[in-house]
C-alpha cells in the first residue's frame with residue numbers, strides 16, 4: 486500500500502494555503518535526478534562512498550564555481566566554496582563557528598521566520614533593522630552599530646522573504662565596508678538570487694567575499710529540490726579556515742557528500758541552467774497571476790508591491806487590523822496565509838501577511854485569492870470596523 490507523501494506545514498486536503506513556501510509537485514525534478522543518479526552509479530568508484538573532503542568534493546565545487554560564474558554573476562573559485570546541507574544547516578553551523586551565547590545578531594525586520602529560531606537556539610540576542618522598501622535601511626543600521634557590537638548580520642539581499650525587496654549594489658558595498666570597520670560577519674542568505682522573474686538582481690555577496698567579512702549562503706532548495714539538503718557557502722580564505730576547522734567536519738567529512746555526487750552529474754551535463762530558467766518563467770507566470778488576482782479580489786482591502794523575484798507577496802492591511810485574527814475566516818473559505826507577526830522578531834507587523842505563489846499552479850492561484858478575497862470581505866465588517 487502506498488501512503489500519501491506528507492511534509493510539515495502541508496496544506497489540508499482541498500485547501501489552497503498560500504503559507505506553504507515550497508515548490509508544487511510539477512516543479513520538482515524527479516526525472517532529472519533519476520537520470521543523474523543512474524549516470525553516477527554507471528561510472529562511480531567505490532571510494533566515492535568514503536567521507537571525501539571537509540570542504541566538499543572538489544569536482545563538485547569546480548562545477549558549482551563554473552555554474553555560479555556564468556549564471557549567478559559570482560566568479561567563485563573552487564577554494565572559495567564549501568558545501569553544506571542547505572542554508573538552514575549553514576546558518577546553524579555559522580552560529581556555532583562564529584558566535585557564543587549572549588552575542589548579538591542583526592536581522593532585517595521583517596525576515597525569514599525560521600532563522601530567528603536558529604539564532605535563539607544559539608542564545609543570540611536579536612536586534613532588528615527595518616527595511617525601507619529598498620532592502621535594509623542603512624541609516625538605521627549605522628545607528629544601531631553605534632549602540633551594539635554584533636558578531637553577525639543576517640540579510641536576505643535578493644527578494645527578501647517575506648517582502649520581496651532587493652538591496653541595491655551601493656548598499657551592498659556600504660554593508661561590506663561596515664563589516665570591515667565594525668568587525669562583524671555578513672551572513673547573506675541568497676536563496677532566491679537566481680530566481681528573478683525578469684531583470685537579474687545585483688551580483689551576489691559571493692562576488693564580494695574577498696572584500697570583507699562575507700559569507701554568501703546558497704542552496705539547491707529553490708533551484709532544484711528542497712529535499713536534497715544541499716547548499717554552499719562562498720567566502721574568503723580566512724573565514725573558510727575557521728569553518729573547516731570544525732570538529733564535525735574533521736570527524737564526518739562534508740555534510741552531504743553523496744548527494745553532491747548526484748547533483749554534480751546534473752550540473753556537468755548542463756541540465757541545471759535550463760531547469761532554473763524553467764523555474765524562473767514558471768514563478769514569473771505565477772507571480773503575474775497572483776498580482777492580477779489580488780487586483781481583482783483585494784483592491785481596496787490590501788496594498789502590495791509585485792515582487793520581481795523569489796516566492797512571495799507581502800500584503801499590508803489597514804493599520805488596526807490583526808492578520809492573525811483573520812486566519813479563521815480564511816480557513817473557513819479553504820485558504821490560508823502566513824501572518825506578518827511570524828516574520829517579526831518582536832511580534833510586530835500585525836497588519837501584514839505573506840502569500841507564497843510557489844506551491845500552486847495559475848488556476849489554483851486565481852481560485853485561492855478569490856477565496857481569500859471573500860474571507861477578508863466577510864470579516865471586513867468585524868475586523869476592519
Ligand SMILES: Cc1ncc(COP(=O)(O)O)c(C=O)c1O
Nearest residue numbers: 506571572573597646676704706
Ligand atoms: C530566506 C530563506 N532562507 C533559507 C531557507 C531554507 O533554505 P534551505 O532549504 O537551504 O535550508 C528558506 C526556505 O524557505 C528561505 O526562504
